[in-house]
Amino acid sequence: MSRYDIDVRKVLRTAVWFANATVRSTAQVERRFAQAVRAPAAFMTIPAEHVHAYRGGSAPPGVEPHPHKRGDQGVMGDLLTAAIGFPRLAGPERAALLHRVREKVAAKVHPAPEVIIPKRGPARLGWQTRVDGVEGAMYFAAFVLLSDPRQQRRVGICAFEDCDRFFYAENRGGEQQRHCCPAHSNRDRQRRHRARKASRK
Numbered sequence: 001m002s003r004y005d006i007d008v009r010k011v012l013r014t015a016v017w018f019a020n021a022t023v024r025s026t027a028q029v030e031r032r033f034a035q036a037v038r039a040p041a042a043f044m045t046i047p048a049e050h051v052h053a054y055r056g057g058s059a060p061p062g063v064e065p066h067p068h069k070r071g072d073q074g075v076m077g078d079l080l081t082a083a084i085g086f087p088r089l090a091g092p093e094r095a096a097l098l099h100r101v102r103e104k105v106a107a108k109v110h111p112a113p114e115v116i117i118p119k120r121g122p123a124r125l126g127w128q129t130r131v132d133g134v135e136g137a138m139y140f141a142a143f144v145l146l147s148d149p150r151q152q153r154r155v156g157i158c159a160f161e162d163c164d165r166f167f168y169a170e171n172r173g174g175e176q177q178r179h180c181c182p183a184h185s186n187r188d189r190q191r192r193h194r195a196r197k198a199s200r201k
Contacts, residue, residue, distance in 0.1 A: 004129060004144075005127070005128055005129050006036075006037050006038060006129050006131075006140075007036075007038075008144045008148070008151060009151075009168075010035075010036045011036045011037060011137060011140060011141050011144065012141055012144065012145070012151060012154070012155060012168050013036075013168045014032050014033055014035075014036040014137070014141075015076055015079075015080065015137070015138060015141035015142075016080070016155065016166045016167060016168045017032065018032070018033070018072075018073060018076050018138075019073060019076045019077040019080055019166050020165045020166055020180075021073070023051065023054050023055035023073060024051075025048060025051060026045065026046055026047070026048050026050065026051050026053075026054060027045075027048065029054045029072075029134055030043065030045050030046075030133075030134060033131075033133075033134050033137040033138075036137060037129070037131040037136075037137050037140070038128075039130075039131060040130075043131075043133060044132050044133030044134075044136075045133070050063065052065070052066060052071060053066050053071050053072060054071050054072045054073060054134070055070070055071050055072075055073050056068065056069050056070035056071035056073065056074060057071070072134060072135065072138065075138065076138050076141075077166070079101075079138065079139070079141070079142040079145075080142075080145070080155060080166050081157070082097050082142075083142055083145035083146055083152060083155065084152070084155060084156060084157060086146060086152070097146070098146065101139055101142045101143050101146060102143075104135070104136070104139035105136075105139050105140060105143045107132075108131065108132040108133070108135060108136030108139060108140075109129060109130070109131050109132070109136055109139070109140050109143075110129070110130045110132075111127045111128070111129060111130070112127065112128055112129075112130040113125060113126075113127060113128075114126055114127065114128040116128075153169075153176075154168055154169040155167070155168055155169070156169065156177065156178065158178075158179050158180040158181075158184055159178040159179055159184075159188060160179055160180075160184035160185075160187060160188045161188075161191075163179075163180060163184055165180040166180070167179070167180040167181075
């Protein structure tokens, strides 16, 4: 049973999608994250002309550029990379990452009282997690990865040397997933097989 009222797998899949995606519009990103966190209509959005905030690049005249050259996508990639490599981080780096994620989640993720109407049975009051916009969803994903080792093991960077895409492993057991797709797994296996053959000559 999840400790959250949000499907964390959906949030993590969306975080991975965002880190890898070709962002075409603000609506594309906001719609995906809003669906992942089951956001109400009040999910925070930004103007369409500020798409640079999500994908990086040049800002419109008079608009502050994003501090990360790849925008929120770059931040998401950095958060996933840090979470994947967390056991290997030095003590001060670990502490700085944990404090940063905690502060963002405290500011952008809130329990809200809701009237819950189930498919069966009477309506009742309860708490629902509210996430403020894309940045809140990004840091919620990082919070899950840094607090749940099972989920942390599901996220990785493709081991194929010509690829740096992230993946979320759907497998529930067996061999640990190491590639973003079957094609890269096969190509990597073929490359390693050729290298072994060449070393025997």
